[in-house]
Amino acid sequence: MNTAAQSTDQAVDSVDAVMNRLGQAARRAATTMAAASTAAKNQALLALGAQIRASAEALKVANAQDVNAAIANGLAEPMVDRLRLTDKVIATMAESCEQVAALPDPVGEITNVRRRPTGISVGQMRVPIGVFGMIYESRPNVTIEAASLAIKSGNGCVLRGGSEAIHSNLALWKLVQAALVEAGLPSDAVQLVPTTDRAAVGRLIAMPEFVDVIIPRGGKGLIERISNEARVPVIKHLDGNCHTYVDEAVDLALAVKVTDNAKTQKYSPCNATESLLVHVAQASAFLPLIGKVFADKGVEMRCDARAKAILADVPGAKVVDATEQDWFEEYLAPVIAVKVVDSLDEAIAHINRYGSHHTDSILTTNHPNGMRFIREVDSASVMINASTRFADGFEYGLGAEIGISTDKFHARGPVGLEGLTSMKFVVLGQGEVRT
Amino acid sequence: MNTAAQSTDQAVDSVDAVMNRLGQAARRAATTMAAASTAAKNQALLALGAQIRASAEALKVANAQDVNAAIANGLAEPMVDRLRLTDKVIATMAESCEQVAALPDPVGEITNVRRRPTGISVGQMRVPIGVFGMIYESRPNVTIEAASLAIKSGNGCVLRGGSEAIHSNLALWKLVQAALVEAGLPSDAVQLVPTTDRAAVGRLIAMPEFVDVIIPRGGKGLIERISNEARVPVIKHLDGNCHTYVDEAVDLALAVKVTDNAKTQKYSPCNATESLLVHVAQASAFLPLIGKVFADKGVEMRCDARAKAILADVPGAKVVDATEQDWFEEYLAPVIAVKVVDSLDEAIAHINRYGSHHTDSILTTNHPNGMRFIREVDSASVMINASTRFADGFEYGLGAEIGISTDKFHARGPVGLEGLTSMKFVVLGQGEVRT
Known part of the structure; x- marks a missing residue:
């Protein structure tokens, strides 16, 4: 000894x-x-x-x-x-x-x-x-x-x-x-x-x-x-639980294209979207469209009750009930959490509560809503009408990247x-x- | 119990x-x-x-x-x-x-x-x-x-x-x-x-x-x-062991005025000068002048051998042998450490070794020397031909100051x-x- x-x-x-x-x-x-x-x-x-x-x-x-x-x-x-x-x-x-x-x-x-x-x-x-x-x-x-x-x-x-x-x-x-x-x-x-x-x-x-x-x-x-x-x-670079939020007023084709890219272009990066929030006014129009895309690509959807009620009707969709833990999750896999929200306020509050302060994007045609989102969502990168996958030192023109900071101190986002x-x-x- | x-x-x-x-x-x-x-x-x-x-x-x-x-x-x-x-x-x-x-x-x-x-x-x-x-x-x-x-x-x-x-x-x-x-x-x-x-x-x-x-x-x-x-x-705001360095080429009247102000305008602030470095080429011209000012104001001088040899002749000067610890000291009092250096390199090395990375100033008429000093001295504030006492949020125009950081991370200097x-x-x- x-x-x-x-x-x-x-x-x-x-x-x-x-x-x-x-x-x-x-x-x-x-x-x-x-x-x-x-x-x-x-x-x-x-x-x-x-x-x-x-x-x-x-x-x-x-x-x-x-x-x-x-x-x-x-x-x-x-x-x-x-x-x-x-x-x-x-x-x-x-x-x-x-x-x-x-x-x-x-x-x-x-x-x-x-x-x-x-x-x-x-x-x-x-x-x-x-x-x-x-x-x-x-x-x-x-x-x-x-x-x-x-x-x-x-x-x-x-x-x-x-x-x-x-x-x-x-x-x-x-x-x-x-x-x-x-x-x-x-x-x-x-x-x-x-x-x-x-x-x-x-x-x-x-x-x-x-x-x-x-x-x-x-x-x-x-x-x-x-x-x-x-x-x-x-x-520090902790997890990327990134959100895409589809607002009340939105270009549906744009929303489908950007949401699809944010989730499925690559599943493993930290800037891939893990949670999708949809304003109730667009839920019945938007969810069947993105649900079909996800069904075709085999993406499992973990849904709240309102999202499930709509997505369950999409042929081939893998729809599962979300648990509280799903709103926190960084899947890095063909899985996405989906929730219908009643307002921009609810979307912002949800992201600030469950997100990881990495990257979040609003898809909207409403200028004040976009500005409120980027001001009030407390994340290293906030976006309007762009795929969360853009959060990257090279894409931002920093030339090189030594890491992505989810801290607020000194360096925030791609470093x-x-x-x-x-x-x-x-x-x-x-x-x-x-x- | x-x-x-x-x-x-x-x-x-x-x-x-x-x-x-x-x-x-x-x-x-x-x-x-x-x-x-x-x-x-x-x-x-x-x-x-x-x-x-x-x-x-x-x-x-x-x-x-x-x-x-x-x-x-x-x-x-x-x-x-x-x-x-x-x-x-x-x-x-x-x-x-x-x-x-x-x-x-x-x-x-x-x-x-x-x-x-x-x-x-x-x-x-x-x-x-x-x-x-x-x-x-x-x-x-x-x-x-x-x-x-x-x-x-x-x-x-x-x-x-x-x-x-x-x-x-x-x-x-x-x-x-x-x-x-x-x-x-x-x-x-x-x-x-x-x-x-x-x-x-x-x-x-x-x-x-x-x-x-x-x-x-x-x-x-x-x-x-x-x-x-x-x-x-x-x-963090740790100590202010601030230096004034009198370079090889200098306006003597300016050097006396600025050094005097940096040390004696107020003894208690963290941006008061605590150590004076003088290039050997100016020592016999400059030290008697500043020594007289310090003698008149009752400022004790803790000197290396070369500075002491010159300052000991100033009537009324309180001249003491400096110990190694004096080069580290933040006196916040009518005391100053004085050292003769052979070169700008020696001055920079001394400041980076013994200083507290707070505020340091070079007094010089030589532009390249000034630029080298502000580039190579690793402190929150670096100055050319100005009193260290200026290191302050209001003086810098920040409008208000919550503290002075001696850290390198996030905020450096007056915050x-x-x-x-x-x-x-x-x-x-x-x-x-x-x-």
Whole structure:
């Protein structure tokens, strides 16, 4: 007992030592990255893209170790798939580095400069946050996404990928380090946690002296655990229980097209619609139309009594009674909750109560109703006459996305380069003093 | 033992019950506040100003209870002073409500709207954060500052003032409630914790379901405790170890005037300069000049060897050897740390290592040096040729200030109305779908 406890203590100590070393190195390098020129950062990104292309075979060899181990360990096929560095994934990683290089550099931009009565000019300068920690699961391409956004935004980062992808991640990380060196930037700026020991995560989220913010990507369990235990801010992405609300006055063809897209274009993304609310005045006209679409695509409808009364008549429709829990659910599957509401007020109240503050859309021809909806629905993205599936950093023109925040603090919705920066005040004077 | 433990449990339970009720009421009212018109919010603010003026005598009666108790309890005179609602303090509170009414309403503003290739328009709308919790010490006027900023920014709030100001705060809070009702707004939007039980603070900072962010104002101990224990984000204001750096090329008269102001205009504010760095090329010219000013004003100088060698010759100068700890110190007193540095690089490195990321200023005639300083010094406010004393919400034109953040996350530097809001994405479409 005593010996086992001691050796555990030693193992924890050594993980802590490793994490401290990584954190310290990232923190030191971040100072240089914050002052790096746009040219140097872009050079590193282009070098990284080129190295990924040139190292495709070596990457596949390293990746094969992970894939074979995953198969041997009986990992489910979809998980193994997410792990694979195919030629297509490798080409996409290289392209994404070049895309990030082409984005405008957010760092150093000075805005909102105004002259004050005292004579000083006050403005705000965008600067890197410092060091971010990223915790993610099997996909090794996230290593390159995170590294390239760190480089462009002038931040340091400490990356902790899934243990099942460790060989792939180490191989990718070596390329990142080489690219930084090639551009004259500190290779320490991007750190990869080399151990698969879970204690490393515990330390990563609790060292404010080295890491300023944690960005977790993964399942709800992982993110909740990290949010509860972190000693630094977390850019959280919890579930996406997204709503489409069909208003009293609506273009029915538009409503069918957009609702169909929002639910069925892809079932797994967090921005797919999970709940459909329909104003009572449109229920008997709209529900049979969308019900037929859902019946044809095999989408199960979990309905309140009024929706069920209408949808039960649609040939082939899978109609089920909704439970209270259904209004909270993120199905990520061919299932949708359906409810008839009496008013816009009821729709807004329902969304704010049961939704996850991710993305919600109103389909309406009524301008005041649309404006009330986007003002009063308390979600990261609110939409009028558009598919919830648009809630995405690329679709929004952010150029790249490190995550989608369902928090209200700092960054809300898709988080791009700007979300990895903060604004400091700058004061330009000519010797002014305070009186 | 058993009985004592039980009654403690019951007391804690009942504080929890009180806090839950306040939190729930604030959360519910915040929804209405978020959608309130600018006119209604301004009406409430003007009504509050008028009520404060009309209730001056009643406020002084309530305040006398607190002041008498404080004197009876042997509170130090400066603390008793901060507690007093004098005619002047009452008039200033009323005016501040009118000033906040005159500020532009940040809520609902839509910016950055851009058309995307898919046809959708994407922009960002400024919305309230929700409910903030504010924890502060003796000054009862903070109750009105916080309430008026909550009203204007469309947030709910839960206020927890110092126990020594409880009668004054309750009297002020009644006026806030009446003003909200007069404007047709929910009186629950502004809550005041009615108990002086310290367990209330523990609950306030740990109920993310009701309170979105905590803003503490007070001593370092209070803020550190809250930061460590809070389960929601905290807008932290830790110390202000502000630096003035006199560069290699400088207008000596300007440097003396600004350094003098930064240190001696007032000793107690967090934006007063605590450390003076001087480039070696200016040390023998500049230090005797500022040394004479400090000697005349009785400011003690804690010096490194090179600064001491020069300053020791200034008649009447109080010159002391600096210890390592002096470079970290926030004196809030007629004391300044003085160090000669060999380069801009050394100055920046020193500030980033020993400073508190609050406010730092370079005095220089060299443009590239000035730009490097404001880019590379990692502080909430960075200045060129201006007194650090300008770091203040009113001086920056924010109109009002709820605190100064030394964090990098969300809000940095003086926090005004905008710091109490967040940006959500809005998408305006005409039936677009994702392909």
